[in-house]
Amino acid sequence: MSVAKKQYKRITVKTLVDMKAKGEKISMLTAYDYTMAKIVDGAGIDVILVGDSASNVMAGHETTLPITLDHMIYHASSVVRAVERALVVVDLPFGSYQSDPKEALRSAIRIMKESGGHAVKLEGGKEVKDSIKRILNAGIPVMGHLGLTPQSIYKFGTYTVRAKEDEEAEKLKEDALMLERAGCFSIVLEKIPAKLAQEVAESVSIPVIGIGAGKGVDGQVLVLHDMIGMTHEFNPRFLRRYMNLYEDMTNAISQYAKDVKSVDFPNDDEQY
Incomplete structure (x- = not known):
């Protein structure tokens, strides 16, 4: 059953929890620059993720691993300047939180202070529990990420669906409960069976956002590009x-190039 969308002036982490409680689905998209973020925010998206997927779509890398903390702060700063309504969540990049909770806190503080983002997201379950607690203790909201975790791609060796086997599915459910208990305000589930994702969403009180996780979750996220x-x-x-x-862009750019070469552009009305 669909639920009428309430008009929220500003989305906060509390707003998302309230939306889940009311049965209202949450919309989430990525953005990495001012112009695109302004369009996404103006269109009414609830959450903008400044994802480490910028490594792929903005910089052309094969994986998300090469992007740095400085890069993420640059992209997040550009997005925050454009946003008036959406909650802006910023990915902690690979290497900025896994090895040391103190380093994780320093990374999260830099993102919050230097970009103006509203929350951070990081991948993993119990392996990063101490880092999550350290960040949360500093008053920084944390979004978790389970299932296919792209920063671990070399461990997985493939981008195939995760948690199809019972053992991995059970660990994922346990990790989701742990993330809720630790204080995360939301969880992203990426590329897992829809039935499992629905079970997780129903087992926790915090919003579960899916990407390739079916429609039984509390919201959806896609990469804007x-x-x-x-x-x-x-x-x-x-x-x-x-x-x-x-x-559309290829055709438009190709036509522009032809018009320049044929001196069709600019015409008399397009000059001074």
């Missing part, structure tokens, strides 16, 4: 393209 079709090589089952900007 995939959703609007600026990228075209990436075609997972969970991706719905709402536009085909790759084709």
Whole structure:
């Protein structure tokens, strides 16, 4: 049953918990720069994730691993300057929190102070429990991330669906409960069976946001550039393209180049 959307002037972590309690689904998209973030925020998206996926879509890397904390702060700062309504969550990049809770706290503080972001997101369960607690103790909201965790791609060796086997599924459920108990305000579940994702969403009181995790969760997230079709090589089952900007932009740019060469642009009305 659909629930009418309430008009929220500003989305906070409390807003998201309230939305789950009321049965209102949460919309979340990535953004990495001022112009795109302004459009996404103006369109009414609830949460903007400044994802380490910037490593792929903005910098052209094969994985999310190369992006640095300084890079993330740069992208997050650009997004925050554009946003008036959405909650801005910033990924802690690979290497900035896994090895040492003190380092995790320093990384999270830098993001909050230097970018103005509203919360941080990090990948993993009990392995990063101490880092999560250290960050939360400093008053910084934390979003968890379970299932397919791209920063661990070299451990997994593949981007295939996670937690299909009982052992991994049980660990994921235990980790989700641990993240809630630790104080995380939300959890992202990436590329896991829909039935398992629904079980997790029903077992915790905090919002569960899915990507490739079915519709039984509390909200959905996609990479903006995939959703609007600026990228075209990436075609997972969970991706719905709402536009085909790759084709539209290619055609427009090609036409511009032809018009310049034929001296059709600029015409008499386009000059002083």
